[in-house]
Amino acid sequence: MNFWDFFWLLVWSFFFVMYLMMLFQIIADLFRDPDLGGGMKALWLIGLFFLPFLVALIYLIVRGKGMAERQSATVHRARAEADDYIRTVAGGSSSAQEITSAKALLDDGAITQAEFDRLKAKALA
Template sequence: MLATSLAGDYPLLNLFWTIAEIFLWVLWIFLLIRVLDDVFHDDSMGGGAKSAWAITVVLIPFLGVFVYLIARGSGMGERSLKRAQKNEQDFQKYVRETATGGGDSGSHADELAKLADLRKRGDITEEEYQQAKAKVLA
C-alpha cells in the first residue's frame, strides 16, 4: 500500500532547517534590495559609480553587498534619515499650503468670488467682469 504520510517522510529537524533557510534567503533579499536602494538614492555618487556598484552587487552578490556595507555602510542610515526628513518637510509644506488655500485653485476661486461680489454691488459692469474673469482663468 502506497499511503504514506508526508510527516513521516519529512522529519521535524528538516522542517526547522527549511524554515531557517527560507528566513535567511528572505533576509538576504531584503539586504540586497536595501543596498541597491541606497545606491540609487545617493546623490553624492555619479552615474558611473552607481552603475559600477549595481553591476558588482548583481554579478557578485555576496561579495558586492558585503564590500558595499564595509565601504559605504556607515552613511546608509544618515542618507535614509535625510531622505525621510525631506519627505516629511515636503509633506508638511503641502499640507500647510492646501489648508490655507495657498495653491492656485484657491487663489483663482478667491479672485472669482471677489469679481462676482464687485459685479453684484455694481462696481464693475458685466463686460468688465467677463474680461477680468477671462484673465483669472487664463
C-alpha cells in the first residue's frame, strides 16, 4: 500500500463517517419531530433505506431549518432542566428568600436602595 492509497482511504473514510453522522442526525430528527405523522416518518425511513444519498440530501433541503430549530429547542430544554436540577441539589434559595435577605441588608444600612433594587430585579428574573 503506497502513500496515495492510504491518503484516499483516509479521505473516503472521512466522508463515510460524515455521511453516517448525517444519517443518524436525520433519523433522530425524524423521531424528535412531534408534528410529523407516523406514516411520513415511515416514508422518510424507507426512502433513506433505498435511496440514502438522494433522500438525505432532499431531507436536509426540505426540513433542514426545522431540524436546526428542533435541535436548538432540545439543547435549551436540557440546559434548563440541568440548571433546575443543580439549583435544587445545591439548595438554592427562592426568590422570596433572596428578596427578604436583601431587604434585611437594606434595613441594616449595608446596601443602598439602588443595590436593593438591582438584587430584587435579579431575584425576580
